[in-house]
Amino acid sequence: MGSIHENLKILFFPYFAQGHMLPMIDMAKLFASRGADVTILTTPANSPLILPAVDQFNSSSTFPIPIRLHLIPFPSDAVGLPEGCEHLSSLTSNTTQIAKFAEAVSLLRNPFDRVLKELRFDCVVSDFFLPWTYDVAADNGIPRIIFEGSNFFAACAVDSLERHKPLESLPPEEESFVLPGLPHRIELLRSQLQDNTKVVPFMIPVIEIVKHAREVYSKSFGTVVNSFYELEPDYAEHSRKVLGRRAWHVGPVALCNQAEVDKSGRGGGGKTGEECLRWLDERSPGSVLYMCFGSICNFTATQLKEMAMGLEDSGHPFVWVIRDAGDEWIPEGYEERIEGRGILIKEWAPQLLILNHEAVGGFVTHCGWNSSLEGIAAGLPMGTWPLYAEQFFNERLLVDVLGIGVEVGSNVFAILPEDRPVVKARDLEAAVRRVMGDGEEAEERRRRARELKEMARKAVEVGGSSYNDLGKLIEELREKKKEQIV
Template structure:
């Protein structure tokens, strides 16, 4: 995108303050990753200054040893050239979901975060680096008010599928009575509902916060936050929403949102490895590794993958938040042992030690390797990996599509059911059936899904969608053009 870079340089030569994008994100790995990828793409696309702001607790984990910087609210620069600055959410020592109350946390982050993020904007302005656009991710709609209070425009960066945003929009607005239809389904997961503009969906395919509403759900407050977000979009004139998807993947959802007044801007897949030079592959340590909230396992998993046959390894990971019961761990281990397939399994320490399940992974036999955390993109792009058993978080879903790896989806909550539905629509994977009793994926079902996902038909579909994902993000692709038009507006250059 050389034209945008030239505009930035021209502004600098004229003595004007150059563009400065501030990307504000919730302090969770699944939010920080897409924020980081967007920041790096904006940096590459414009040459402007790009800063990420997240809570001090996450900042400390990303930059260990910089305790004083986190406490002082100082900036830190990563290897890719993106700056980071913390705000305080009132929980600087970190949020412990076993101890702390989620509802209280979200009220605190709004009050304390509004004040401290405002201070960040003031410091950057005083330092001669005023922010020209604030971009914020999910659960942080208060950020828009802070930005506008400081005279800075703000835009939402939607880090879930456009289909999920459309479902929330129509549910909370009651478009065509879809809210009543969902309520009438009575929680039947297989009941079909029609969301305006979208293909038929079952209740299980909808975001859990509208499909399974329960007053005693500790996360019920999240639905209120999405309702607030929909209300906020309704108060704006044609609000622009950056979305981590691409036109070919969700055409119906994009069209439905635009028809109902949301200027959706698909800019995905927003993944740093797609922005590297041709032939660089998916393995750049500088752009994909490091600065995670979890320490990567140092047990040589990449060398282990190098010794495996092409397309033979099953990669298993349920993400950074999902909890696995002892029975789930045992069923996965039994299924993999019976399958005879080699596997790489990410089993976080909090899962491995839960309910006495610490030794369950050994049931997988000698063919498997278990690690606490890894560089997922490097794993998915490795030629030995032929299938991904996943919780279907949107980051993991996009990474599997962009790397051409078929998936076995085991969604648990939030947008994951919709993500699994999308992958099945693409033909690039299969959603596993789970036990009605406890939601566990059992060994025999895992084996059946592995056989299907690694079939030639699914492999071929996954390869097709890999090419479409790469084409959308490449120079001249649909997402690249969309981002160029969006940034052009922010630079005052129109479309």
């Protein structure tokens, strides 16, 4: 661990969204467990989402330096947001509030600068969506590491699009194309990429943030990636050799949550979640499908009805997490018909506990990277239903490269639910039957999923690829600190 004077003071600054905060908290735990003096920076309304995990880590660890939480005020009033609207999921209307939210986040520049000047860190790890933190950290002489929240494959796919511009030579009548220059043959549909000519107005600030983030990529010290080498070795090497990026794979970071209390604290654990776990205890091993679409994905009532019918018609027991959807969409008599065979969770669910339950044998996911990697670490085959962001790239990783995914049939990149074509019940039913069914193809997916689970476990153990890469990063930062002292 090194002598006391070598302890690194590291500030973690996650973006204000559940899918960004959770892995960064886990990453902070990993650094702290290797002797770093860690502080997590957030705002008052976000502290209840972070503090329980920090307190649990501090109370159960034997490490001499506890993780600290430092709060800065969120300027809701300055941009016209309601008090306490400090988290992406707290926005009541994406179309009217997301631009204000982005503006408020940018106004944190000065408070962030004051924190760096007062507390003097050796390094800042900040979210990809907080690119201005590079400029502030650089002004204070502090190296900034990017947390991107995705994987090597998606980064390589984006680079292929920007480097080779395959759409520019694609005839208008053709829909599919192959991403050039990648280690595998990766075919996409034109519709699965964001159409920059049809960007909804409230997304313009987000596009500007991404542009700024890419501008400071090469200037930052490097990137920490929530992945492991054995999962995507060709793309870890492609990223290093072709993209020229300094990156350290340190995941799956969620595997630092081995105790049940840690796993339940990552996604809620209310009454319905507890009832779900008791219900799973009574099911046969590998018999239950779990379906969840993350913390901010929404659907139309028509789509929800199709989902309900698809799950019912599949003939397999299921747990389905639905958030903020009301009850109007539920087909008449549906809950009575699925009683004993299916569970609807209409609040936060203890996802890690569910995914790792012996009764769960498959996972339908939106292909967000946190969920995808949690499914991989749990050893599950997956039904893939991407919606936007890099999720269509992640689908190709799961299906084409890893061989553990089955496409449900979502083929249009769209942020607003009403802009997406409805995926029919029969398509979901067919995908669930393929994921959960018998036969050589299904068994091979399950075998491969179990193999990846074991690789993930070994990667984070002492001597594993992720354990070693984190050690290399810490040593580089210590050397840089010594140079600055001299």
